[in-house]
Amino acid sequence: MIIEKVYEKVKKQFETDTTGHDWHHIQRVVDVALYIQEKEGGDREIIELAALLHDISDHKLNGGKLNHGGEVATEILNELGFPSDKTQLIASIVDGVSYKGAGVADKMDTIEGKIVQDADRLDAIGAIGIARAFAYGGHKNRPLYIPESNPEMHDSFETYANSKSHTINHFYEKLLLLKDRLHTNTAKSIGQQRHDFMVQYLEQFYNEWNTKIEQTHE
Numbered sequence: 507m508i509i510e511k512v513y514e515k516v517k518k519q520f521e522t523d524t525t526g527h528d529w530h531h532i533q534r535v536v537d538v539a540l541y542i543q544e545k546e547g548g549d550r551e552i553i554e555l556a557a558l559l560h561d562i563s564d565h566k567l568n569g570g571k572l573n574h575g576g577e578v579a580t581e582i583l584n585e586l587g588f589p590s591d592k593t594q595l596i597a598s599i600v601d602g603v604s605y606k607g608a609g610v611a612d613k614m615d616t617i618e619g620k621i622v623q624d625a626d627r628l629d630a631i632g633a634i635g636i637a638r639a640f641a642y643g644g645h646k647n648r649p650l651y652i653p654e655s656n657p658e659m660h661d662s663f664e665t666y667a668n669s670k671s672h673t674i675n676h677f678y679e680k681l682l683l684l685k686d687r688l689h690t691n692t693a694k695s696i697g698q699q700r701h702d703f704m705v706q707y708l709e710q711f712y713n714e715w716n717t718k719i720e721q722t723h724e
Contacts (some may be wrong), residue, residue: 508586509554515582516558517558523632525645526638527561531629535560538696545692548617552592553587555583556622556630574603588710605630605680605687609661612687627684632700635681636707643673650674651715669706 520529526689539557543550557583563575576597581592599619603626614620629635640650647671657678660666671679685701688694 508583508588508600509551509558511586512555512582514562518560520561523703524641526641527564530560531638532558535622535625542621542624542690542692546617546621546690548621552595552596552599552618553621555588556574556596556603556618557625559596559600559625560603560622562600573601578621596601605684606663607660607666608679608683609659610663610666614689619717620689621693624688624690628693628696628700631681632703635700636704639673639681641677643676648673651711653715659690674711676707677704 517529517534520527520532523529527717536554536557539553540550548723550650552626556579559575559579561575563578579600580593580597583596584590595616595618599616602614602619603623605627612623614623620631630638643650648670651674652672653673655675657675658671660663660669660679666679670681681704682701685697688697711722
């Protein structure tokens, strides 16, 4: 079965990843995408395969090559004899799924693409999203926080991809913006709670950074 073969290939490639884009991330995106599909509709097979392949050659992992994931996904599906029209749709989803900057518009025209993008973005926020952000920041040798370095709302993929800012800025440059860039009602409902958790986390982070320790008295 084609889906089972894609599962095997993707798991083998990502099971040792330490950037936050590991196999467990991909499995969560698949599971959440299928959950959203049950509520919102769309072609389940397309959604499952696109979710499986969404990071197959992401620009964050391949040295900065944009839209290379669609090519790799196409090669894999062609080798397995998957229909060309469905392969083309999956490739377009894979190329469009990643966030490319605060000032860069999303380009997802199909319900399948919107669902996969929503599932991927939900895994970028909340408790796991916070953990993944710091894992990736460490992988890229980025500081946790530099108080005098302010976030930048990037207006192009190039400026976003080449940013060397600290991880706390990443919350303002991406993570806190994702709630309002979710497409489906199901994802928006999940996303609100995860967004609120990140806001609470940042408040606690700043309190600890500034050594604001609450004093309790009996």
